Amino acid sequence: MQEELSVPARRKGNAGSWALIGAVVAVTVAAFGYVGGWLAPHRLTPEKLIDQFQHNAGTFAGYRRNHAKGVCVAGYFDSNGQALAYSTAQVFAPGRTPVVGRFAIPGSNPYAPDGSVPIRSMALRFAQPNGQQWRTGMNSMPVFPVATPQAFYAQLQAQQPDPATGKPDPAKVAAFFAAHPETAAFRAWAKTARPSASFATESYESLNAFVFVDAYGKRQPVRWRMLPQATDGGGGAGKAGDVDYLAADLAARLAHGPLRWQLQITLANPGDPTNDATKTWPSDRRTIDAGTLVIDATTPQQNGECRDINYDPLVLPAGIVASDDPLLPARSAAYADSYLRRTSEEAHLPGTAAAHTEKQP
Amino acid sequence: MTPATGTFTLPARVLHWLMALLIVAMLFIGVGMVESVSERHEWLLAIHKPLGIAILLLAIVRLAVRLRHPPPPLPADLPALQKLAALASHWLLYFLMLAMPLIGWAMLSAGGYPVMLGTSLRLPPIFPTSAVAFAVLRHLHEWFAMLLFLTFLAHMGAALYHGLIRRDGVLSSMVGRRST
Ligand code: HEM
Ligand code: HEM
Numbered sequence: 187m188q189e190e191l192s193v194p195a196r197r198k199g200n201a202g203s204w205a206l207i208g209a210v211v212a213v214t215v216a217a218f219g220y221v222g223g224w225l226a227p228h229r230l231t232p233e234k235l236i237d238q239f240q241h242n243a244g245t246f247a248g249y250r251r252n253h254a255k256g257v258c259v260a261g262y263f264d265s266n267g268q269a270l271a272y273s274t275a276q277v278f279a280p281g282r283t284p285v286v287g288r289f290a291i292p293g294s295n296p297y298a299p300d301g302s303v304p305i306r307s308m309a310l311r312f313a314q315p316n317g318q319q320w321r322t323g324m325n326s327m328p329v330f331p332v333a334t335p336q337a338f339y340a341q342l343q344a345q346q347p348d349p350a351t352g353k354p355d356p357a358k359v360a361a362f363f364a365a366h367p368e369t370a371a372f373r374a375w376a377k378t379a380r381p382s383a384s385f386a387t388e389s390y391e392s393l394n395a396f397v398f399v400d401a402y403g404k405r406q407p408v409r410w411r412m413l414p415q416a417t418d419g420g421g422g423a424g425k426a427g428d429v430d431y432l433a434a435d436l437a438a439r440l441a442h443g444p445l446r447w448q449l450q451i452t453l454a455n456p457g458d459p460t461n462d463a464t465k466t467w468p469s470d471r472r473t474i475d476a477g478t479l480v481i482d483a484t485t486p487q488q489n490g491e492c493r494d495i496n497y498d499p500l501v502l503p504a505g506i507v508a509s510d511d512p513l514l515p516a517r518s519a520a521y522a523d524s525y526l527r528r529t530s531e532e533a534h535l536p537g538t539a540a541a542h543t544e545k546q547p
Numbered sequence: 548m549t550p551a552t553g554t555f556t557l558p559a560r561v562l563h564w565l566m567a568l569l570i571v572a573m574l575f576i577g578v579g580m581v582e583s584v585s586e587r588h589e590w591l592l593a594i595h596k597p598l599g600i601a602i603l604l605l606a607i608v609r610l611a612v613r614l615r616h617p618p619p620p621l622p623a624d625l626p627a628l629q630k631l632a633a634l635a636s637h638w639l640l641y642f643l644m645l646a647m648p649l650i651g652w653a654m655l656s657a658g659g660y661p662v663m664l665g666t667s668l669r670l671p672p673i674f675p676t677s678a679v680a681f682a683v684l685r686h687l688h689e690w691f692a693m694l695l696f697l698t699f700l701a702h703m704g705a706a707l708y709h710g711l712i713r714r715d716g717v718l719s720s721m722v723g724r725r726s727t
Contacts, residue, residue, distance in 0.1 A: 200712050203707075203711035203712050204712070206707070206711065207704055207707045207708060207711065207712075210703065210704075210707060211700055211703065211704050214700060214703070215700065217575070218574070218575065218578065218696060221575050221578055221579040221582075222578030222579065222582055223578075223582030226582075229582065229583070230584050231582045231583070231584065232581070232582075232584055235584065316669075317661055317669050317671075318661050318663070318667070318669055319660075319661045335584045335585075493678075494658075494659065494676070494678035494681075495659060496658065496660075498660075500589060501660060501661065504666045504667035507666065508589065510586075512585065512586070514589075515583075515584060515585060515586045515587075515588045515589045516584035516585070516588075518588065518589065519581075519583065519584045519588045520584065522581075525658070526682065526685055529658075529678040529679070529681050529682040529685075530682040530686070532678050532679055532682065533678070533679040533682040533683060535682060535683070535686065
């Protein structure tokens, strides 16, 4: 048929066809752009969260964008088998699982004084014999200040230093807390919390809820904590003028022998909130002792194995799954972006921040 | 002209349209998940990894089908430059549909992650643990994805151009009906 069409008729027909082709391509590009966030500028993205950490403290190439200051540790977990009734994870079978961990303090500056925050953190990677892993990052505080990634982002924005003073604007911080009453429990704790002199004496909390799955597929919401065996000298922060006492204290203690924590699993009752890290569960909830974490070695993070590990809380073995806590996917997504930035800096890829070799103030 | 020489074989056509759907879906899933901090990030990633490996397996089958059954020839009157563009873009698509899942798998291996396709199915690592290799592969995964998307756009535009403007039977050779 087409050969018989006159030239003008063909051109007219083609104009419509060209327009149709253009429209199909344009709609595809627009849909891609929308899904990819370029046409949705208000969506909270992992990049925005990580950029905000950098706005608040600066960019320290090669370092984690949060919990930047820390040390690597290694050891093992001796399971007593008691958690196996609730979770099929191999790590809970009686026996030993090797662990590579990291102690740190929150904040994006790897040179921050140890006494600048009252919080310490413990991150662990359990490597199961079947090749699956359990990664967890825990903080030494009873509750998290906020319940959602949006509130976390708003908090970071409120705390961004004012260029004029170099300090957060107290009015903005006050406005944030006023708009976020869920921070009350955390603030009440922070009022009396003192920076500990040691990583060894702290109790580390998962804060986020997870779900254990047993051999029959039964789901049990849980939280966990690492309870220290060492209880001495946890109070006052190191000697005056010493800003790096935590790593030194840890090395000194390990020179005398391994450090131990008991892994406690708290079982939620039906109805306990699993999606709100600002709320504790009632203290009468059943707690099981799953075994003992033994830490027997430490290395600086510059060359330790923990440096290149992303302690993504959603790297979980069969038998543990995420709860509906909205902080969990946000952590997973943000840690991935932080990990990509710091590994790109390690690789000296073009366009990444150059590594500082000297100590920054 | 007999249909056997005028159209792609049935397996080739089925693989083409199935994989077109899966690959385009993967591109949207990929860019959508990395721009999200909600639970969407998790469930999209849970689809992304097994679907990506499925695409790898299908691409291997498809390459074998392609090598055994050469496609019908392009119209004789098609300008040489357009023939070259068609040939080059088709091989680029084959390369990318194999490379993308392999890079995804290798980058997770290099990052020291267990490559989990479900809650308990784990693939072995195919690359030694290395942060530097992770960073390079992770960027490659993104750049190749963008290249794949652009190649797909050109491919779709060209197919519509053959079907609507040239009406030369190229589009129908993949749809399965010869119109000329
Ligand atoms: C949406 C909220 C949160 C965001 C955006 C966030 C962000 C980050 C980032 C970017 C890192 C560095 C990751 C890396 O490069 O490897 C980090 C580390 C860490 N975070 Fe969070 N975090 C959040 C909530 C939490 C919560 C609720 C906990 C509770 C326990 C927590 C505990 C930790 C720990 C322990 C580390 C250090 C891990 C290590 O030593 O490598 N974070 N966080
Ligand atoms: C045809 C196959 C595949 C396509 C088209 C594809 C496409 C994509 C795209 C477009 C992205 C987003 C890149 C960005 O904007 O940064 C992405 C990210 C990603 N892909 Fe793939 N992918 C494929 C296969 C795989 C496979 C087989 C795996 C793993 C087994 C994988 C793992 C990942 C991971 C882990 C991310 C990053 C997630 C994050 O950082 O939050 N991909 N992919």
